[in-house]
Amino acid sequence: MKALLLxxxxxxxxxxxxxxxxxxxxxxxxxxxxxxxxxTAISPDGSRVAYVVRTPLMEGEQSEYLQHxxxxxxxxxxxxxxxxxxxxxxxxxxxxxxxxxxxxxxxxEKKTQLFVMRVLGGEARQVTDDKQSITSFAWSPDGTEIAxxxxxxxxxEDETAKKEKRDVIEVDQNFKYNHLYKVDMSGEDPIVQxxxxxxxxxxxxxxxxxxxxxxxxxxxxxxxxxxxxxxxxSVIPSDSGTVQLLIDMGxxxxxxxxxxxxxxxxxxxxxxxxxxxGLSDLYVYDLESKKVAALPQTPxxxxxxxxxxxxxxxxxxxxAHRTSRAVMQVPVADQGKVKILSDLAGTSSxxxxxxxxxxxxxxxxxxxRPAELYQSVKGAAPTQVTHVNDHIELPTMGKTEVITWAxxxxxxxxxxxxxxxxxxxxxxxxxVLQIHGGPAGVFTKSFTGNPSIYMTQYFADQGVAVLRPNxxxxxxxxxxxxxANFKDWGYGDxxxxxxxxxxxxxxxxxxxxxxxxxxxxxxGYMTSFLVTRTDRFKAASMGAGLPNLISMTTTTxxxxxxxxxMGGEFWDDYDTYEKHSAMYRIKKVKTPTQVIHGxxxxxxxxxxGQEFYVALKRRGVPTEMLVLPRTPHxxxxxxxxxxxxxxxxxxxxxxxxxxx
Numbered sequence: 260m261k262a263l264l265l266x267x268x269x270x271x272x273x274x275x276x277x278x279x280x281x282x283x284x285x286x287x288x289x290x291x292x293x294x295x296x297x298x299t300a301i302s303p304d305g306s307r308v309a310y311v312v313r314t315p316l317m318e319g320e321q322s323e324y325l326q327h328x329x330x331x332x333x334x335x336x337x338x339x340x341x342x343x344x345x346x347x348x349x350x351x352x353x354x355x356x357x358x359x360x361x362x363x364x365x366x367x368e369k370k371t372q373l374f375v376m377r378v379l380g381g382e383a384r385q386v387t388d389d390k391q392s393i394t395s396f397a398w399s400p401d402g403t404e405i406a407x408x409x410x411x412x413x414x415x416e417d418e419t420a421k422k423e424k425r426d427v428i429e430v431d432q433n434f435k436y437n438h439l440y441k442v443d444m445s446g447e448d449p450i451v452q453x454x455x456x457x458x459x460x461x462x463x464x465x466x467x468x469x470x471x472x473x474x475x476x477x478x479x480x481x482x483x484x485x486x487x488x489x490x491x492x493s494v495i496p497s498d499s500g501t502v503q504l505l506i507d508m509g510x511x512x513x514x515x516x517x518x519x520x521x522x523x524x525x526x527x528x529x530x531x532x533x534x535x536x537g538l539s540d541l542y543v544y545d546l547e548s549k550k551v552a553a554l555p556q557t558p559x560x561x562x563x564x565x566x567x568x569x570x571x572x573x574x575x576x577x578x579a580h581r582t583s584r585a586v587m588q589v590p591v592a593d594q595g596k597v598k599i600l601s602d603l604a605g606t607s608s609x610x611x612x613x614x615x616x617x618x619x620x621x622x623x624x625x626x627x628r629p630a631e632l633y634q635s636v637k638g639a640a641p642t643q644v645t646h647v648n649d650h651i652e653l654p655t656m657g658k659t660e661v662i663t664w665a666x667x668x669x670x671x672x673x674x675x676x677x678x679x680x681x682x683x684x685x686x687x688x689x690x691v692l693q694i695h696g697g698p699a700g701v702f703t704k705s706f707t708g709n710p711s712i713y714m715t716q717y718f719a720d721q722g723v724a725v726l727r728p729n730x731x732x733x734x735x736x737x738x739x740x741x742x743a744n745f746k747d748w749g750y751g752d753x754x755x756x757x758x759x760x761x762x763x764x765x766x767x768x769x770x771x772x773x774x775x776x777x778x779x780x781x782x783g784y785m786t787s788f789l790v791t792r793t794d795r796f797k798a799a800s801m802g803a804g805l806p807n808l809i810s811m812t813t814t815t816x817x818x819x820x821x822x823x824x825m826g827g828e829f830w831d832d833y834d835t836y837e838k839h840s841a842m843y844r845i846k847k848v849k850t851p852t853q854v855i856h857g858x859x860x861x862x863x864x865x866x867x868g869q870e871f872y873v874a875l876k877r878r879g880v881p882t883e884m885l886v887l888p889r890t891p892h893x894x895x896x897x898x899x900x901x902x903x904x905x906x907x908x909x910x911x912x913x914x915x916x917x918x919x
Contacts, residue, residue, distance in 0.1 A: 282654075283652060283653075283654035283655075284654055284720050285654050285656075285680070285708065285714070285716040285717050285719065285720035286717060286720075287710070287714055287717055287900075287901040287904055287905060288901065289651075289654070289708075290708055290709060290710040290711075290714050290716065290717065291315050291317070291710045291897055291900075291901060292651055293629050293630070293648055293651060293706070293708060293709060293710065294312050294313060294314055294630075294647045294648060295312070295313040295630065295709075296310055296311065296312055296313075296609065296622045296630050296631070296632055296645065296647060297310070297311045297313070297349075297608075297609045297622070298310060298311035298328075298349055298350055298351060298609060299311075299609045299610065299611045299620050299621070299622065299632060300351045300352055300353055300360075300611055301333070301353075301611050301612075301613045301618060301620050302353045302357045302378070303353055303355060303356065303357040303613070303615075304357050305333060305613050305615075305616045305618050305636075306332060306333060307330055307331065307332060307333060307353075307378070308330070308331050308333055308611070308620050308632065308634070308644060309328055309329070309330050309341065309351035309353070309360060310328070310329055310330075310331070310351070310609070310622075310632055310645065311326050311327070311328055311329070311348075311349045311350075311351065312326070312327060312328075312329050312340075312647055313325070313326045314326075314327075315710075315897035316897075317897050317898055322896040322897055322898035322899065323896065323897070324347075324897065325345070325347055326347040326348065326349045327340055327341070327342045327343070327344075327347070327348055328340075328341045328342045328348050328349065328351045328360070328362055329341055329645070329647075330378075331632065331644050331645050332644075333618070333620070333634055333644060334642075335642055335643060335644050338644070338645055338646065338647075341360070341376075342362065342364070342376075342383070344366055346364060346365040346366040346369070347364065347365050348362050348363070348364040348365075348366070348374070349362065349363055349364075350362055350363040350395075350396070352396070352397070352398060353378070353398075354375075354398055354402045355398055355399075355400060355401065355402040356402055357378065358377065358378055358379075359375050359376065359377055359378060359402075360375070360376050360377075360378055361373060361374065361375045361386070361396065361398065361405060362374055362375075362376070363393055363396070364383075367385060367388065370389070370390070370391070370392050371392035371393050371394075372385060372386070372387045372388065372389065372392070372393055373385075373386040373387040373393050373396055373405065373407060373442070374386060375405075375444070386405065386442055386444065386449050387407070387409075387442060387449070387451065389409060389412075390412045391409045391410050391411070391412050392409065392410075393407050393408070393409050394407075394408045394409055394410070394437060395407065395408050395463070395464075396408075397464065397465065397466060398466075399441075399466055399470050399497070400466055400467075400468055400469065400470045401470055403443065403444060403445045404441050404442065404443050404444065404445075404470075404497075405441065405442050405444065406439060406440065406441040406454070406464060406466065406473055406497070407439075407440055407441070407442065408437050408438065408439055408440070408461050408464070409437065409438070409440065410435045410436065410437050410438075410481070411435045411436050411438065412435075413435070417433075431482075434458075434460075434480050434481055435481065436457075436458065436459060436460045436461075436480070436481060437460045437461045437462070437481065438453065438454070438455045438456065438461055439453075439454040439455040439461050439464060439473065439475055439495070440452065440453050440454060441454060441473075441497065452499060453499075454473065454495055454497075454499050455475070455495060455502065457502075458479070458480075459477040459478065459479060459480075460477060460478050460479070460480055460481045460485075461475050461476070461477050462475075462476045462477060462478060462486070462490065462513060463475065463476045463513060463514050463515065464476070464515070465515050465516050465517050465524075466497065466517070467497075467517050467521050468517055468519060468520065468521040469521060470497055471496065471497055472494050472495065472496055472497055473494065473495055473496075473497050474492060474493070474494045474505065474515040474517065474524055475492070475493060475494070475495070475515065476490055476491070476492050476512060476513045476514060476515055476526070477490065477491060477492075477493060478490040478491075478511075482816070483816055483817055484816060484817050484818060484819050484820075486511070487511070487533060487534075487535045487817070487819050487820060487823070488511070488533045488535070488819060489511060489533065490511040490512055490513050491504060491505075491506060491507045491512055492504075492505050492506040492512045492513075492515050492524070492526055492544075493505055505524070505544060505546075505549075506524075506526065506528075506544055506551065508528055508530060508531055508551065509530070509531040509532050510528055510529035510530045510531055510532050510533050510534065511528060511529045511533060511534075512526050512527070512528045512542075513526060513527050513528070513539075514526055514527045514563065514564050516564050516566065516567060516574070517567075518543075518567050518571045518591075519567055519568075519569060519570070519571050519614070520571060521546070522545065522546055522547065523543045523544065523545055523546065523571070523591075524543065524544040524546060525541065525542070525543050525544075525554075525564055525567065525574050525591075526541075526542055526543075526544065526564070527539045527540070527541060527542075527562065527563065527564060528540060528542050533819075534823075535819045535820050535822065535823025535824075536699070536741060536742055536745070536820075536823050536824060537561060537699050537734070537741060538560055538561065538738060539560065539561045539562055539563070540553060540554070540556055540560055540562075541553070541554040541555075541556075541557075541562060541564065541574060541576065541589055542554060543591060554574070554589050554590070554591060555589055555590060555594055555595070555596065555597055556597075557576065557578045557587055557589065557597050558578075558580060558597070558737055559578045559579050559580060559734060559735055559736065559737055559738075559741075560737060560738045561578055561579060561699075561734055561741075562576040562577065562578040562587070562589070563576060563577045563578065564576050565577060565586070565610055565611070565612050566612050566614060567591075567614060568588070568614055568617075569614035569615055569617075571591065571592075572590065572591055572592040573588045573589060573590050573591055573592075574588070574589045574591060575587070575588055575589075575600070575610075575612045575619075576588075576589055577607075577608070577610055579701055579703070579734045579735035580599065580603065580735060581603075581673060581729075581735050581736060582606075582661055582673060582675060582701070582702065582703050582704050582729070582735065583602075583603045583604075583605065583606045583607070583703055583704055583735075584606045584607055584608055584703055585599050585600070585601045585602075585603060585606075585607055586599075586600045586601040586607055586610045586612075586619060586621055587599050587600060588600055600619060600635075601619070601621055601623070602623065602641070604625055604704065605623055605624055605625030605626070605628065605704050605705070606623070606624060606625070606703040606704050606705050607621040607622065607623050608621065608622050609621060609622040610622075616636060616637075617636060617637040617638075618634060618635075618636045618637075619634060619635050619636075620632060620633070620634040620644070621633060621634075623641075624705050624706040624709075625704055625705075625706065626659035626675070626677075626704050626705070626706065626707045627656055627658075627659070627706075627707070628706060629648040629651070629706045629708065629709070630647075630648065630706060630709075631643055631644070631645050631646065631647065631648060631649075632644040632645040653708065654680070654716075654720070655680050655681065656680065656707065656708070656716060656719070657677045657678045657679050657680045657682065657707070657715075657716060657719030657720070657724075657725075658677070658678045658682070659675055659676065659677045659678075659704075659707050659715075660675070660676055661673060661674070661675055661676075661704070662674055662675075662676050662759075662762060662763075662766075664758055664759055664761075664762040665758065666730075666731075666751070666754050666755045666758045667754040667758055668751070668754070670731060670743070670751075670755070672728060672729065672730060672731075672755045672758065672759060673728075673729050673736075674702065674726055674727055674728035674729055674759050675702050675704070675726075675727045676724065676725070676726050676727075676763060676768070677707055677715050677716075677718075677719050677724065677725040677727075678719065678724055678768070679719050679720075679721075679722050679723055679724055680716075680719050680720045680722075682724070682768075685767060686768075687767065687768065687769065687770040688722060688723060688724050688768065688769065688770060688773075689722065689723040689724070689769075689770060689773040689774065689775070689915055689916075690723065690724050690725075690726060690760065690763060690764075690768070690769035690770070690773070690774045690775070691718055691723050691724070691725045691726070691774075691775050691776070691777060691911075692726050692728075692756060692759075692760055692774065692775070692776040692777070692796070693713055693725055693726065693727045693776075693777055693778060693782070694728070694730075694756065694776070694777070694778030694781075694782035694785045694786060694789075695727065695729070695733070695778070695779075695781070695782050696778070696779050696780030696781045696782050696783075697732065697733065697734070697780070697781045698730075698732035698733065698744060698748070698752070698781045698824075699732060699733065699734040699741055700733060700734065700780075700781065700782075701729050701733045701734045701735040702727040702728070702729055703735075707719075710897070710900060710901075711900075712779055712802065712893060712894065712900065712903050712904070713777065713779070713903070713904060713907075714904045715727075717904050717905075717908075718904065718908065721908055723775075724763065724768055724769060726759055726760065726763055726769075728755060728756055728759040730744075730751075730752040730755035730756055730759075731743035731744045731747075731751050731752050731755055732744035732748075732752055732781075744824070745824060745826065746824070746825060746826045746835060746839075747839075748784070748785075748788070748808075748824065748825075748839040749784075749785070749788035749789075749792070749839050749841075750839075752785065753785070753788065753789060753792060756785065756789070757793070757795075760774065760795075771795070773797065773915050773916070774795060774796050774797060775796055775797055775798045775799065775800075775911045775914075775915055776789060776790075776796045776798075776799045776800075777799065777800040777801075777802065777907055778800075778801070778802060778804070779802035779803050779804075779893065780802070780803050780804070780805075780862070780863060780892065780893075781805075782802070782804075783801045783802045783803050783804025783805065783863070783868075784804050784805045784806065784841075786799050786800065786801045786802075786804060786852075787801050787804045787805075787806040787841035787852075787871055788806070788839070788840075788841045788844075790841075790848050790849075790850040790852055791841050791844035791845070791847045791848055792844075792847070794849050794850060796850055797850075797851075797911075797914040797915045798850065798851045798852070798853070798910060798911050798913065798914040798915060799850050799851070799852040799853070800852070800853040800854075800855065800907045800910060800911070801852060801853065801854050801855070801868070801871060802855045802856070802903075803855070803856055803857060803860060803862075803863045803867075803868065803892060803893065804854070804856075804863065804867060804868060804871065805863045805867045806840060806841035806842045806845075806867060806870060806871045807840050807841075807842040807843075807867060807870055808821065808825065808829070808836045808839055808840045809829045809833075809836050809837070809840065810866065810867070810870070811863065811864070811867055812825075812828075812829055812836075814864040814866065814867075815861070815862060815863065815864060816861045816862060817862065825839070841871070842870060842871070842874065845871075845874045845875070845878065846878070848875065848878070848880055849880065850880070851880065851881035851882065851910075851913070851914055852871075852875055852880065852881075852882050853882065853883050853884075853885070853906075853907065853910040854868045854871055854872040854875075854882065854883070854884040854885070855868070855884075855885045855886075855887070855903065855906075855907075856868030856869070856884070856885075856886060856887070857886075857887045857890030857891055857892060857893065857894070858886050858887060858888050858889065858890055859889060859890055859891050860890065860891055860892050861891060861892070862891070862892035863892060865886075868884065869884070872884040883910065885906060887899050887902075887903075
């Protein structure tokens with residue numbers, strides 16, 4: 260199969276689909292109009308593609324998202340809404356004969372259940388009716404059965420204790436495990452059969468091509484932290500029976516996918532040991548010889564398997580690649596090179612691949628182009644399939660470009676620079692330094708008008724430039740770059756950020772006397788640490804930040820991720836944790852700093868933001884704290900999401916005259 264290396268000439272250079280208007284301005288409300296696309300699925304004959312469109316509901320007391328499944332002809336001639344109603348439907352999957360579409364929906368008493376509907380229309384048939392939500396599913400190869408996963412239901416004792424107000428939460432006990440089931444739909448009434456049972460948590464599975472077995476990945480318990488430490492792959496007969504352990508490499512093994520002939524099993528793994536910082540290489544397990552072989556590594560070494568090629572000679576994966584996210588082909592039969600199959604002028608996501616036709620569908624967007632669904636067949640130029648955002652008139656946009664600079668130690672760093680709307684060459688303008696989360700996050704060439712915590716075009720419309728660097732520790736640049744901030748948070752990455760700021764000043768764009776900084780999660784951490792090291796910024800906004808790594812380690816739901824970066828437990832190495840914690844440098848802070856945090860955050864607990872705010876306030880440093888109710892690690896309600904950027908800009912305006 261040919262790599263689609265020339266796609267950038269087709270998509271990347273294209274102008275926005277709609278005209279730009281000087282009379283419109285970028286506001287959070289306008290950004291909320293852009294619909295998000297996910298969950299693509301190509302029909303077996305390649306004539307249709309199903310996809311999920313998410314729309315915010317914000318009338319009156321509503322502040323939520325509604326998802327529905329849409330259908331489009333792959334020649335781009337038509338698109339229509341497939342599911343209807345006030346409850347979300349998502350996760351579409353065509354039956355092997357292409358006549359039916361299975362999907363998950365919350366229409367059954369707000370529990371996510373499995374439904375099947377004829378592709379030509381009609382009433383949806385509810386397949387499962389369970390107290391617990393269905394979490395994932397897959398058709399059997401002959402289309403008569405569907406395997407699915409759901410968590411164990413509360414016991415009668417649990418239910419009684421809850422009713423009688425005796426439901427004491429036993430931390431790290433009484434786990435409710437995800438297990439594997441199947442439903443036979445060949446008769447009039449669906450018949451559900453449980454397949455797995457035990458003290459382990461199923462995370463993913465795949466049917467063998469003959470339908471006789473199901474391979475599945477599992478970990479010891481449901482906690483998110485466990486995912487970084489241990490996961491194995493086993494197999495069970497599809498009509499139930501003895502579970503057989505197949506793959507136990509010492510690290511994590513996930514996402515099993517059978518080869519077309521059923522002789523091999525592809526999977527993702529960290530290898531012989533856990534890698535809390537993050538690693539996902541590709542391997543194949545030969546079911547006859549029982550040997551494991553490593554496949555060529557993707558440039559970033561953090562890939563997700565989509566499917567096999569029809570001839571079994573390659574595997575289609577998705578992975579970050581510098582400032583893009585791309586679909587790639589990884590060879591299996593030989594040690595050839597990894598090929599990039601999607602355009603790098605923007606970013607591609609939610610991909611699906613039809614092996615029989617070499618048909619690739621994916622959601623594509625670029626800095627000046629909102630998300631739409633595209634497809635390509637056997638390396639041909641891609642064509643646009645959907646037009647969900649065509650009707651939105653774009654205001655004049657601030658230009659976005661990728662810039663590169665050398666950090667203090669010579670390491671090459673990339674970032675995205677968005678100019679203010681109406682910027683004229685030679686103007687020195689206020690600069691917002693925005694720092695991403697992770698640290699293994701990455702800023703990609705996605706649409707800058709998208710709704711997000713930090714709405715890029717909104718800030719550009721306020722007359723400021725926005726610099727979004729990818730410092731060491733970011734994903735997309737390979738394992739060595741991702742691991743380069745090991746035991747070095749707040750130092751090497753700080754130099755990467757500040758040298759990027761200096762680059763924009765040297766370009767004659769940024770006014771060094773009018774600079775501010777903001778970031779969420781790890782970006783919030785870096786914001787807190789940065790203001791202990793420099794007074795160059797007029798103001799700062801720390802979102803869901805973690806200024807105290809010691810208290811963070813014992814309160815977060817992912818302690819091993821942090822310990823992995825710090826090289827050991829804090830009680831064995833207080834010096835490292837204190838060295839990299841802003842709280843132990845709080846006397847150095849002079850910069851007015853806003854603190855924003857979700858009230859229900861378990862990833863970075865609310866007390867992290869509270870610690871920093873109270874310390875700043877007691878020290879007399881200008882500060883304010885904004886708490887987002889009902890919010891975990893980032894806003895989930897559209898109205899709250901719309902609140903964040905304007906409140907940050909209002910805080911910055913107290914110390915920075917961003918508008919001329």
